[in-house]
Amino acid sequence: MPHRQVAALALCLPLLAACQNPNQAALALGAPPANIAELRAAQIQRFSFPSEAVAVQAAAETLQSMGFMIELGSYEAGAIVGSTNSSLGPGEIAGRSLALALFGGVGAPPFTVQRTTLATVTVLELPGTRTQLVRIATETLARDNRGRVAHTGHPPRQIHADFFARLQSRVVTLPPGPRS
Protein backbone atom coordinates (compact mmCIF):
# COMPACT_ATOMS: atom_id res chain seq x y z
CA MET A 1 0.00 0.00 0.00
CA PRO A 2 1.48 3.39 -0.93
CA HIS A 3 2.74 5.56 1.94
CA ARG A 4 0.20 8.31 1.34
CA GLN A 5 -2.72 5.91 1.67
CA VAL A 6 -1.27 4.43 4.86
CA ALA A 7 -0.86 7.94 6.27
CA ALA A 8 -4.45 8.85 5.35
CA LEU A 9 -5.72 5.69 6.99
CA ALA A 10 -3.62 6.38 10.10
CA LEU A 11 -5.15 9.86 10.26
CA CYS A 12 -8.66 8.42 10.17
CA LEU A 13 -8.11 5.80 12.86
CA PRO A 14 -7.95 8.19 15.86
CA LEU A 15 -11.11 9.90 14.56
CA LEU A 16 -12.88 6.58 14.39
CA ALA A 17 -11.56 5.57 17.82
CA ALA A 18 -12.83 8.87 19.27
CA CYS A 19 -16.28 8.08 17.93
CA GLN A 20 -16.36 4.60 19.38
CA ASN A 21 -16.78 5.51 23.03
CA PRO A 22 -17.43 8.65 25.06
CA ASN A 23 -14.18 8.42 27.06
CA GLN A 24 -12.01 8.49 23.94
CA ALA A 25 -14.18 11.20 22.41
CA ALA A 26 -13.82 13.32 25.58
CA LEU A 27 -10.06 12.72 25.64
CA ALA A 28 -9.78 13.97 22.04
CA LEU A 29 -12.22 16.88 22.32
CA GLY A 30 -11.03 18.02 25.75
CA ALA A 31 -7.35 18.21 24.81
CA PRO A 32 -5.73 21.65 24.68
CA PRO A 33 -6.07 23.13 21.17
CA ALA A 34 -3.05 22.48 18.95
CA ASN A 35 -2.85 26.20 18.09
CA ILE A 36 -3.22 27.38 21.69
CA ALA A 37 -0.43 29.98 21.46
CA GLU A 38 -1.98 31.47 18.32
CA LEU A 39 -5.39 31.57 20.00
CA ARG A 40 -3.99 33.33 23.06
CA ALA A 41 -2.33 35.96 20.89
CA ALA A 42 -5.58 36.62 19.01
CA GLN A 43 -7.90 36.51 22.01
CA ILE A 44 -6.02 38.41 24.74
CA GLN A 45 -5.26 42.11 25.11
CA ARG A 46 -4.02 44.25 28.01
CA PHE A 47 -6.05 47.12 29.41
CA SER A 48 -5.59 49.61 32.24
CA PHE A 49 -8.88 50.06 34.02
CA PRO A 50 -8.90 51.41 37.61
CA SER A 51 -9.79 47.97 38.93
CA GLU A 52 -10.73 44.47 37.80
CA ALA A 53 -14.38 45.06 38.71
CA VAL A 54 -14.49 48.17 36.52
CA ALA A 55 -12.93 46.16 33.68
CA VAL A 56 -15.56 43.40 34.06
CA GLN A 57 -18.35 45.98 34.03
CA ALA A 58 -16.86 47.69 30.97
CA ALA A 59 -16.53 44.35 29.17
CA ALA A 60 -20.19 43.52 29.87
CA GLU A 61 -21.31 46.92 28.63
CA THR A 62 -19.15 46.53 25.53
CA LEU A 63 -20.76 43.19 24.70
CA GLN A 64 -24.20 44.73 25.15
CA SER A 65 -23.27 47.63 22.87
CA MET A 66 -22.43 45.01 20.21
CA GLY A 67 -25.90 43.49 20.49
CA PHE A 68 -25.06 40.65 22.88
CA MET A 69 -27.39 39.72 25.70
CA ILE A 70 -25.56 38.85 28.92
CA GLU A 71 -26.21 35.18 29.74
CA LEU A 72 -23.85 34.89 32.70
CA GLY A 73 -21.68 37.32 34.61
CA SER A 74 -19.49 36.99 37.70
CA TYR A 75 -17.35 39.78 39.16
CA GLU A 76 -15.89 37.23 41.58
CA ALA A 77 -14.67 34.99 38.78
CA GLY A 78 -14.07 37.78 36.26
CA ALA A 79 -16.15 36.01 33.62
CA ILE A 80 -18.99 36.98 31.28
CA VAL A 81 -20.91 35.05 28.61
CA GLY A 82 -23.08 36.88 26.08
CA SER A 83 -25.16 35.74 23.14
CA THR A 84 -26.71 37.26 20.06
CA ASN A 85 -28.87 35.54 17.52
CA SER A 86 -30.40 35.91 14.10
CA SER A 87 -33.23 33.77 12.82
CA LEU A 88 -35.55 33.37 9.87
CA GLY A 89 -39.12 34.51 10.38
CA PRO A 90 -41.93 31.89 10.42
CA GLY A 91 -43.07 32.95 6.94
CA GLU A 92 -39.56 32.62 5.54
CA ILE A 93 -39.15 29.15 7.08
CA ALA A 94 -42.51 28.05 5.68
CA GLY A 95 -41.59 29.44 2.25
CA ARG A 96 -38.24 27.66 2.15
CA SER A 97 -39.77 24.41 3.39
CA LEU A 98 -42.44 24.60 0.70
CA ALA A 99 -39.87 25.37 -1.98
CA LEU A 100 -37.76 22.41 -0.85
CA ALA A 101 -40.81 20.12 -0.81
CA LEU A 102 -41.79 21.20 -4.32
CA PHE A 103 -38.41 21.41 -6.00
CA GLY A 104 -35.79 20.00 -3.66
CA GLY A 105 -36.99 16.45 -3.28
CA VAL A 106 -36.51 14.17 -0.28
CA GLY A 107 -32.73 14.49 -0.14
CA ALA A 108 -32.70 18.28 -0.11
CA PRO A 109 -30.07 19.72 2.23
CA PRO A 110 -31.28 21.30 5.47
CA PHE A 111 -31.12 25.06 5.89
CA THR A 112 -30.25 27.16 8.92
CA VAL A 113 -33.20 28.72 10.68
CA GLN A 114 -31.36 30.20 13.65
CA ARG A 115 -27.78 31.19 14.27
CA THR A 116 -26.50 32.14 17.74
CA THR A 117 -23.10 33.69 18.35
CA LEU A 118 -21.74 33.27 21.87
CA ALA A 119 -18.94 35.32 23.37
CA THR A 120 -17.00 34.24 26.44
CA VAL A 121 -14.97 36.96 28.15
CA THR A 122 -12.62 36.67 31.11
CA VAL A 123 -10.78 39.44 32.94
CA LEU A 124 -7.69 38.83 35.05
CA GLU A 125 -5.82 41.59 36.83
CA LEU A 126 -2.09 41.15 37.11
CA PRO A 127 -1.20 41.11 40.83
CA GLY A 128 -0.11 44.48 42.23
CA THR A 129 -0.91 46.41 39.06
CA ARG A 130 -3.77 48.19 37.39
CA THR A 131 -3.28 46.09 34.28
CA GLN A 132 -5.94 43.61 33.27
CA LEU A 133 -5.70 40.84 30.73
CA VAL A 134 -9.00 40.63 28.87
CA ARG A 135 -9.72 37.55 26.78
CA ILE A 136 -12.58 36.96 24.36
CA ALA A 137 -13.49 33.77 22.51
CA THR A 138 -16.49 33.36 20.25
CA GLU A 139 -18.38 30.43 18.78
CA THR A 140 -21.51 29.88 16.73
CA LEU A 141 -24.42 27.46 17.14
CA ALA A 142 -26.60 27.04 14.05
CA ARG A 143 -29.95 25.26 14.24
CA ASP A 144 -31.34 23.87 11.00
CA ASN A 145 -34.93 23.26 9.94
CA ARG A 146 -34.67 19.67 11.19
CA GLY A 147 -33.81 20.84 14.72
CA ARG A 148 -30.17 19.82 14.62
CA VAL A 149 -27.55 22.12 16.11
CA ALA A 150 -24.12 22.49 14.55
CA HIS A 151 -21.23 24.07 16.42
CA THR A 152 -18.53 26.20 14.85
CA GLY A 153 -15.53 27.47 16.75
CA HIS A 154 -13.29 30.35 15.77
CA PRO A 155 -15.69 32.57 13.84
CA PRO A 156 -14.35 35.71 12.16
CA ARG A 157 -11.86 37.66 14.21
CA GLN A 158 -13.70 40.85 13.32
CA ILE A 159 -15.79 40.35 16.47
CA HIS A 160 -12.63 40.29 18.59
CA ALA A 161 -11.18 43.41 16.97
CA ASP A 162 -14.47 45.26 17.35
CA PHE A 163 -14.78 44.20 20.99
CA PHE A 164 -11.25 45.29 21.88
CA ALA A 165 -11.59 48.63 20.07
CA ARG A 166 -14.86 49.39 21.85
CA LEU A 167 -13.45 48.28 25.20
CA GLN A 168 -10.38 50.49 24.76
CA SER A 169 -12.64 53.49 24.27
CA ARG A 170 -14.10 52.82 27.74
CA VAL A 171 -10.79 52.94 29.58
CA VAL A 172 -10.94 55.75 32.14
CA THR A 173 -7.59 57.09 33.21
CA LEU A 174 -7.38 57.91 36.90
CA PRO A 175 -4.57 59.94 38.52
CA PRO A 176 -1.72 57.74 39.76
CA GLY A 177 -1.94 56.76 43.40
CA PRO A 178 -2.03 53.82 45.76
CA ARG A 179 -4.32 50.97 44.82
CA SER A 180 -7.61 50.91 46.63
Added chain:
Amino acid sequence: MMRALGGLILLLALVGCAAPVQQGPTVASTRPAGELGVTQSRIVAADPRLVQRAVVAMLHDLGYRFTSIDIYGTVSAIKANQLLVSIVVVPTGGGQVVVRANALMGGRFAPGFTQVDLPEFYQRNIFDPLGGMLGLALQPVGAGQPLPNAVTPYERPPSALPG
Protein backbone atom coordinates in the same frame (compact mmCIF):
# COMPACT_ATOMS: atom_id res chain seq x y z
CA MET B 1 -10.32 2.66 -5.02
CA MET B 2 -8.21 3.12 -1.88
CA ARG B 3 -8.62 6.89 -2.13
CA ALA B 4 -12.40 6.53 -2.26
CA LEU B 5 -12.31 4.12 0.68
CA GLY B 6 -10.17 6.52 2.72
CA GLY B 7 -12.53 9.36 1.92
CA LEU B 8 -15.51 7.26 2.97
CA ILE B 9 -13.88 6.32 6.29
CA LEU B 10 -13.01 9.97 6.97
CA LEU B 11 -16.54 11.05 6.08
CA LEU B 12 -18.06 8.43 8.39
CA ALA B 13 -15.73 9.47 11.20
CA LEU B 14 -16.59 13.14 10.83
CA VAL B 15 -20.32 12.51 10.56
CA GLY B 16 -20.20 10.31 13.65
CA CYS B 17 -18.39 12.96 15.64
CA ALA B 18 -20.58 15.81 14.46
CA ALA B 19 -23.68 14.46 16.14
CA PRO B 20 -25.60 17.16 17.98
CA VAL B 21 -26.13 17.02 21.71
CA GLN B 22 -29.41 15.26 22.49
CA GLN B 23 -31.60 15.32 25.53
CA GLY B 24 -31.98 12.20 27.65
CA PRO B 25 -30.98 10.61 30.94
CA THR B 26 -27.33 10.82 31.92
CA VAL B 27 -25.45 7.52 31.78
CA ALA B 28 -23.40 7.31 34.97
CA SER B 29 -20.03 5.57 35.22
CA THR B 30 -20.06 1.97 36.41
CA ARG B 31 -16.76 2.36 38.26
CA PRO B 32 -16.92 2.21 42.10
CA ALA B 33 -17.72 5.65 43.56
CA GLY B 34 -14.55 5.80 45.67
CA GLU B 35 -12.33 4.91 42.73
CA LEU B 36 -14.05 7.46 40.50
CA GLY B 37 -13.69 10.13 43.20
CA VAL B 38 -9.93 9.53 43.36
CA THR B 39 -9.74 9.76 39.54
CA GLN B 40 -11.66 13.03 39.52
CA SER B 41 -9.92 14.74 42.47
CA ARG B 42 -6.58 16.37 43.28
CA ILE B 43 -5.28 18.33 46.24
CA VAL B 44 -3.22 21.51 46.11
CA ALA B 45 -1.82 23.94 48.67
CA ALA B 46 -3.21 27.29 47.53
CA ASP B 47 -5.83 29.92 48.27
CA PRO B 48 -9.29 28.66 47.21
CA ARG B 49 -10.13 31.90 45.39
CA LEU B 50 -6.86 31.74 43.48
CA VAL B 51 -7.61 28.15 42.48
CA GLN B 52 -11.12 29.05 41.32
CA ARG B 53 -9.72 31.90 39.21
CA ALA B 54 -7.20 29.48 37.74
CA VAL B 55 -10.03 27.05 36.94
CA VAL B 56 -11.87 29.82 35.08
CA ALA B 57 -8.74 30.85 33.15
CA MET B 58 -7.85 27.22 32.37
CA LEU B 59 -11.30 26.34 31.02
CA HIS B 60 -11.33 29.47 28.85
CA ASP B 61 -7.84 28.59 27.61
CA LEU B 62 -9.03 25.11 26.60
CA GLY B 63 -11.95 26.52 24.63
CA TYR B 64 -14.83 25.97 27.05
CA ARG B 65 -17.78 28.35 27.45
CA PHE B 66 -19.10 28.85 30.98
CA THR B 67 -22.64 27.74 31.75
CA SER B 68 -22.66 28.57 35.46
CA ILE B 69 -20.35 29.97 38.10
CA ASP B 70 -21.48 30.02 41.70
CA ILE B 71 -20.19 31.70 44.82
CA TYR B 72 -19.51 28.35 46.47
CA GLY B 73 -16.63 27.56 44.17
CA THR B 74 -18.25 25.56 41.37
CA VAL B 75 -17.63 26.36 37.72
CA SER B 76 -19.51 24.56 34.94
CA ALA B 77 -18.64 24.86 31.25
CA ILE B 78 -19.20 23.26 27.85
CA LYS B 79 -16.82 22.72 24.94
CA ALA B 80 -17.93 22.49 21.31
CA ASN B 81 -21.52 21.93 22.48
CA GLN B 82 -20.56 18.32 23.34
CA LEU B 83 -18.31 18.08 26.38
CA LEU B 84 -19.58 19.33 29.74
CA VAL B 85 -17.49 19.71 32.86
CA SER B 86 -18.11 20.96 36.39
CA ILE B 87 -15.21 21.72 38.69
CA VAL B 88 -15.68 22.29 42.41
CA VAL B 89 -13.01 23.82 44.65
CA VAL B 90 -13.36 23.06 48.37
CA PRO B 91 -10.99 24.17 51.18
CA THR B 92 -9.97 21.31 53.45
CA GLY B 93 -8.06 23.27 56.10
CA GLY B 94 -4.35 23.61 56.54
CA GLY B 95 -4.14 25.87 53.49
CA GLN B 96 -5.11 23.10 51.11
CA VAL B 97 -7.99 22.73 48.70
CA VAL B 98 -9.50 19.73 46.96
CA VAL B 99 -10.36 20.18 43.29
CA ARG B 100 -12.93 17.73 41.90
CA ALA B 101 -13.91 17.65 38.25
CA ASN B 102 -16.81 15.77 36.68
CA ALA B 103 -17.23 15.54 32.90
CA LEU B 104 -20.07 14.36 30.68
CA MET B 105 -19.83 13.63 26.97
CA GLY B 106 -22.70 14.08 24.52
CA GLY B 107 -23.02 12.74 21.01
CA ARG B 108 -24.22 9.51 19.48
CA PHE B 109 -23.14 7.29 22.38
CA ALA B 110 -26.45 7.56 24.25
CA PRO B 111 -29.67 9.59 24.08
CA GLY B 112 -28.28 11.84 26.80
CA PHE B 113 -24.82 12.53 28.20
CA THR B 114 -22.38 9.87 29.36
CA GLN B 115 -20.13 10.37 32.39
CA VAL B 116 -16.44 10.41 31.53
CA ASP B 117 -14.43 8.10 33.82
CA LEU B 118 -11.13 7.81 32.00
CA PRO B 119 -8.23 8.76 34.33
CA GLU B 120 -6.19 10.09 31.38
CA PHE B 121 -8.95 12.57 30.54
CA TYR B 122 -8.90 14.14 34.01
CA GLN B 123 -5.11 14.13 34.28
CA ARG B 124 -4.21 15.40 30.79
CA ASN B 125 -7.19 17.61 30.04
CA ILE B 126 -7.98 19.09 33.46
CA PHE B 127 -5.33 18.70 36.16
CA ASP B 128 -2.18 19.14 34.04
CA PRO B 129 -3.44 22.42 32.47
CA LEU B 130 -4.71 23.60 35.88
CA GLY B 131 -1.34 22.90 37.47
CA GLY B 132 0.31 24.82 34.65
CA MET B 133 -2.05 27.76 35.21
CA LEU B 134 -1.31 27.76 38.97
CA GLY B 135 2.39 27.07 38.62
CA LEU B 136 1.89 24.30 41.18
CA ALA B 137 1.70 20.53 40.99
CA LEU B 138 -1.63 19.03 41.94
CA GLN B 139 -1.27 15.95 44.12
CA PRO B 140 -3.41 12.80 44.08
CA VAL B 141 -5.79 12.50 46.99
CA GLY B 142 -4.95 9.95 49.63
CA ALA B 143 -7.02 6.90 50.46
CA GLY B 144 -9.78 7.84 52.88
CA GLN B 145 -9.45 11.55 52.12
CA PRO B 146 -12.92 13.14 52.37
CA LEU B 147 -13.92 14.35 48.91
CA PRO B 148 -16.56 16.82 47.81
CA ASN B 149 -19.49 15.34 45.92
CA ALA B 150 -19.14 15.47 42.16
CA VAL B 151 -21.28 18.22 40.65
CA THR B 152 -23.25 17.15 37.61
CA PRO B 153 -22.94 19.68 34.82
CA TYR B 154 -26.03 20.34 32.77
CA GLU B 155 -26.18 21.94 29.40
CA ARG B 156 -27.91 25.26 29.73
CA PRO B 157 -28.79 26.41 26.24
CA PRO B 158 -28.36 30.13 25.73
CA SER B 159 -31.65 31.95 26.11
CA ALA B 160 -31.41 33.10 22.51
CA LEU B 161 -31.47 29.49 21.32
CA PRO B 162 -34.77 27.95 22.35
CA GLY B 163 -35.10 24.24 22.81
